[in-house]
Amino acid sequence: MSKGEQILTAAIRHLNTDPTASMGRIAEAAGVSRATLHRYYATREELLRALGEQAMDRWEQSQRSAGIEAAAASGDPAVLEEALHALMRAFTVDADEHGFALTDHFVNHLPELVRRGEELEEREIVFYAACQRAGVLRADLPARWVSNTVYGLMVTVRDSLRNGDVARRDIERLMITTFLAGTADRPGETPGERR
Amino acid sequence: MSKGEQILTAAIRHLNTDPTASMGRIAEAAGVSRATLHRYYATREELLRALGEQAMDRWEQSQRSAGIEAAAASGDPAVLEEALHALMRAFTVDADEHGFALTDHFVNHLPELVRRGEELEEREIVFYAACQRAGVLRADLPARWVSNTVYGLMVTVRDSLRNGDVARRDIERLMITTFLAGTADRPGETPGERR
Numbered sequence: 427m428s429k430g431e432q433i434l435t436a437a438i439r440h441l442n443t444d445p446t447a448s449m450g451r452i453a454e455a456a457g458v459s460r461a462t463l464h465r466y467y468a469t470r471e472e473l474l475r476a477l478g479e480q481a482m483d484r485w486e487q488s489q490r491s492a493g494i495e496a497a498a499a500s501g502d503p504a505v506l507e508e509a510l511h512a513l514m515r516a517f518t519v520d521a522d523e524h525g526f527a528l529t530d531h532f533v534n535h536l537p538e539l540v541r542r543g544e545e546l547e548e549r550e551i552v553f554y555a556a557c558q559r560a561g562v563l564r565a566d567l568p569a570r571w572v573s574n575t576v577y578g579l580m581v582t583v584r585d586s587l588r589n590g591d592v593a594r595r596d597i598e599r600l601m602i603t604t605f606l607a608g609t610a611d612r613p614g615e616t617p618g619e620r621r
Numbered sequence: 622m623s624k625g626e627q628i629l630t631a632a633i634r635h636l637n638t639d640p641t642a643s644m645g646r647i648a649e650a651a652g653v654s655r656a657t658l659h660r661y662y663a664t665r666e667e668l669l670r671a672l673g674e675q676a677m678d679r680w681e682q683s684q685r686s687a688g689i690e691a692a693a694a695s696g697d698p699a700v701l702e703e704a705l706h707a708l709m710r711a712f713t714v715d716a717d718e719h720g721f722a723l724t725d726h727f728v729n730h731l732p733e734l735v736r737r738g739e740e741l742e743e744r745e746i747v748f749y750a751a752c753q754r755a756g757v758l759r760a761d762l763p764a765r766w767v768s769n770t771v772y773g774l775m776v777t778v779r780d781s782l783r784n785g786d787v788a789r790r791d792i793e794r795l796m797i798t799t800f801l802a803g804t805a806d807r808p809g810e811t812p813g814e815r816r
Contacts, residue, residue, distance in 0.1 A: 446730065535641065561806045564798075570786035571777070571795050572804055578777030582769045591765035600766050608803035609767055611756045 430466050433458060434480055437473060442588055449473070478539045485546050488516035495549065498556035506562045509553070514605060517576065518598045521583040547573060576581075579605055625661050628653060629675055632668060635741055637783055644668070666675060671749065673734045676715075680741050685709035690744065693751035700758045704748070709800060713793045717776035 427435070440447055447455070449470050453463040460620035465539035467473035489495075554572040557563040561570060583601055586592045592600060622630070631651035635642055642650070644665050648658040662668035686688075692704035749767040752758040758767060778796055781787045788797060 453721075457685045469655060472658060532737075549683055558806075561674060563804050564806050567795060567799065567804060568787050568791075570784075571799075574777045574781045574784075574786060575774065575799055578773035578775075579770070579777045580773075582766070582773030584765055585772065589765075589769075589805065592763050596763075604762065604770055604803065606803045606805035608799065608801045609758050609762060609770060610801035611759045 427590075429458075429462075431532055432456065434476060438477060441477070442584065475539070478536060480501055482539060482542050482546065484520045485543075488513060488520060489546065489549060489553075492516055494553040498553045501556060501560055503562050504559040506553075506557045506560050510557055510562060511602065513550075513553075514576075514602050515598055517580055518583055518601045521580050521587065521597070547599060574603065624653075624657075626660055626681065627651065627657060629671060633672060636672070645660060670731055670734070673731060676738050677734060677741065679715045679767060680738075683708060683715060684741065684748075687711055689748040693748045696755055697753060697756050698755040701748075701752045701755050705752055706797065708748075709746075709771075709797050710793055712775055713778055713796045716775050716782065716792070745771075771800065 433456045437452050438547070440452055449463060449467075450460055453460045456463065457605075463473075467476060493510035494509050494513060497505045500506070517555035526536065550570045551573050554563060555569040558565045558567075558569060558572075567575075573610045579601055583597055586600075587594060587597065628651045630654065631649050635647055635650035644658060644662075647668070647713075648655045651658065655763055658668075662671060687704045687707035689704050689708060692700045695701070746764045746768050749758060750764040753760045753764060753767075762770075774796055777799075778792055781795075782789060782792065
């Protein structure tokens with residue numbers, strides 16, 4: 427990892443716990459002097475922009491490694507299901523960074539990052555809609571709702587890790603189970619019916 | 622609604638779309654002069670504190686109207702399930718306000734609001750754990766994860782309404798279905814098994 431990447435990683439970790447941290451605090455968390463931090467990122471705005479760009483790069487990379495475009499084009503349920511699992515796994519790994527960049531209002535207000543986020547989101551919605559047509563995802567939920575659900579669950583993942591509520595090794599299973607199967611013990615049955 | 626409540630409601634709506642809005646912008650959105658806004662809330666900090674307190678009041682009220690403490694004490698699956706649905710309905714109604722207050726880092730850093738939020742969260746975790754013991758919610762998810770899932774889905778609700786992705790009249794069904802039953806067409810089956 428280059429010095430610049432090291433600083434970004436430490437900055438994300440720290441901003442996830444303390445989102446309003448000053449440049450001084452971020453430098454401290456990254457184990458560099460304020461002068462060094464400023465050599466890489468002259469202003470807090472520049473640092474946040476770099477974090478936002480990195481998060482978008484990861485998001486795009488996750489979509490690509492999961493192969494969602496080819497899967498959507500195939501229409502094959504088994505291929506789509508595999509891509510869906512791969513996408514959720516990739517998102518879960520990146521949850522800290524992903525979560526930070528997407529809920530930071532400042533980053534959200536950088537027009538070119540907003541535009542890039544919208545493009546990535548549209549690509550993903552096409553994929554979720556293909557999953558619905560192939561019977562992998564329920565068809566009675568709007569594809570945009572599915573996409574927003576994934577985002578909401580990324581906030582869940584980020585907060586659960588941040589608060590130490592769940593073990594990091596469990597997070598992938600928790601995310602995928604909750605997303606696909608929900609939290610009810612036996613969905614569709616009332617407790618009365620099975621007692 | 623009193624003038625103060627009117628201002629708070631307009632402020633929440635506006636801050637949900639534009640979280641960094643100035644006092645001038647908020648006054649404009651509320652249809653009052655800057656002077657009037659300042660008479661009610663002398664600083665932006667005071668306004669955010671009032672929003673945070675209102676969100677906590679609503680959260681507590683939602684727990685109370687759903688009867689989660691009595692339901693948890695009863696241990697009765699039917700009572701627990703009804704309280705769970707009532708809680709999700711109440712949260713969905715308040716999603717705009719609830720969502721704003723809980724993701725605004727500023728409000729999150731007011732110690733007495735953080736403390737109150739933690740108390741409400743603990744009460745809810747006791748309730749989710751009771752739902753798990755009674756077979757209403759799956760027992761293989763930590764109760765804190767369930768609580769964080771509800772929070773994440775509130776972000777989903779807020780964003781879906783903010784972006785105009787789903788109709789307001791559908792939001793309760795979407796939220797409860799996704800929370801309890803997930804997004805898979807037939808959870809637990811692979812597409813291959815049913816083709």
